[in-house]
Amino acid sequence: MKETLTNANFPQDAEGHVYHISVKRGQVANRILTVGDHHRARAIAKLLDRIDFERSSQRGFLTITGRYKGVPVSIMAIGMGNCMMDFFVRESRAVVDGDIAIIRFGSCGSLTERAPPGSVIVPKAGYCIRRNIDYFCDTPLMPAIQDIPYLVSGNFAADEGMTDILEKTMEQALAEAQPHLDAGVTIGPVVAGGLNADGCSFYSAQGRMDPQFWDDNKDVIQTALAAHPTTDALEMETSMLFHLAQCSKGTVRAAGCMQVFADRVNNGFIRPEVVAILEPIVGKAVLDSLVQVDLEAMEEAGTVWEN
Numbered sequence: 452m453k454e455t456l457t458n459a460n461f462p463q464d465a466e467g468h469v470y471h472i473s474v475k476r477g478q479v480a481n482r483i484l485t486v487g488d489h490h491r492a493r494a495i496a497k498l499l500d501r502i503d504f505e506r507s508s509q510r511g512f513l514t515i516t517g518r519y520k521g522v523p524v525s526i527m528a529i530g531m532g533n534c535m536m537d538f539f540v541r542e543s544r545a546v547v548d549g550d551i552a553i554i555r556f557g558s559c560g561s562l563t564e565r566a567p568p569g570s571v572i573v574p575k576a577g578y579c580i581r582r583n584i585d586y587f588c589d590t591p592l593m594p595a596i597q598d599i600p601y602l603v604s605g606n607f608a609a610d611e612g613m614t615d616i617l618e619k620t621m622e623q624a625l626a627e628a629q630p631h632l633d634a635g636v637t638i639g640p641v642v643a644g645g646l647n648a649d650g651c652s653f654y655s656a657q658g659r660m661d662p663q664f665w666d667d668n669k670d671v672i673q674t675a676l677a678a679h680p681t682t683d684a685l686e687m688e689t690s691m692l693f694h695l696a697q698c699s700k701g702t703v704r705a706a707g708c709m710q711v712f713a714d715r716v717n718n719g720f721i722r723p724e725v726v727a728i729l730e731p732i733v734g735k736a737v738l739d740s741l742v743q744v745d746l747e748a749m750e751e752a753g754t755v756w757e758n
């Protein structure tokens with residue numbers, strides 16, 4: 452860190468750059484495509500008409516702002532996990548005037564046969580699975596939950612209108628691309644209308660077995676599915692995005708889509724050749740969706756999804 456920061460509550464430097472994503476007013480657009488992977492962000496940025504601003508922060512955030520089809524957009528890579536999503540949403544909110552539309556394009560594990568590797572999941576809502584560290588503590592403080600190793604939350608809704616646009620645009624993009632692919636390469640389907648689960652770990656909270664650690668997680672996926680039978684995707688950011696949007700006092704709207712990388716039903720993993728084909732198609736579909744979002748109409752209250 453080179454700059455002097457003021458305000459311990461919400462640190463900013465003298466020019467107004469926020470602490471971790473290192474951007475100030477005017478450097479982030481109202482429409483944001485967010486990914487985890489910096490390479491993915493840079494690849495998608497090649498689709499922009501022009502780039503006006505680019506910043507890589509010391510804390511692992513990349514912001515690229517430009518225009519797509521004449522509309523200002525930012526592409527932001529944030530790394531992984533709920534904490535990074537929290538930094539990104541709050542600090543972006545702090546430097547953008549007006550409503551913000553965010554679409555996350557991530558990767559996930561699939562819990563459904565309907566979404567094999569190469570498909571794209573567009574969830575209507577999401578919840579969190581969190582390791583209850585008190586369960587593992589010698590002196591737990593919360594007797595009511597001390598015997599529960601993983602806590603499964605209720606749902607947070609994606610923005611209904613944005614999700615609709617994203618689903619339709621994605622379906623069209625994949626359908627248009629498929630005939631041009633080599634024989635044997637299949638992308639899609641788009642699996643929409645189900646739920647996403649954010650694990651607080653790629654490992655324990657997502658039910659992966661790690662003999663080096665005490666995790667007590669062999670039932671965690673079943674427990675989550677018992678509470679939320681329509682869960683399609685398991686990853687680490689999108690439910691947090693929906694949760695923060697819900698808590699943003701109506702100023703942040705969000706939707707998400709993920710490429711299925713890990714097949715948690717049949718224990719498979721996506722082939723790199725398929726990622727290379729799928730990623731630019733999905734990235735473009737997300738940009739095409741973002742520019743369709745009517746930010747003015749976002750003033751109206753959002754729909755609350757049923758579980």
Ligand code: DUR
Pocket residue numbers: 487530531532557558559560561653657685686687688712713
């Ligand atoms: N991810 C998961 N679980 C999976 C596949 C992908 O969490 O099974 C997502 C979330 C995170 C990154 O950003 O990819 C971890 O590899």
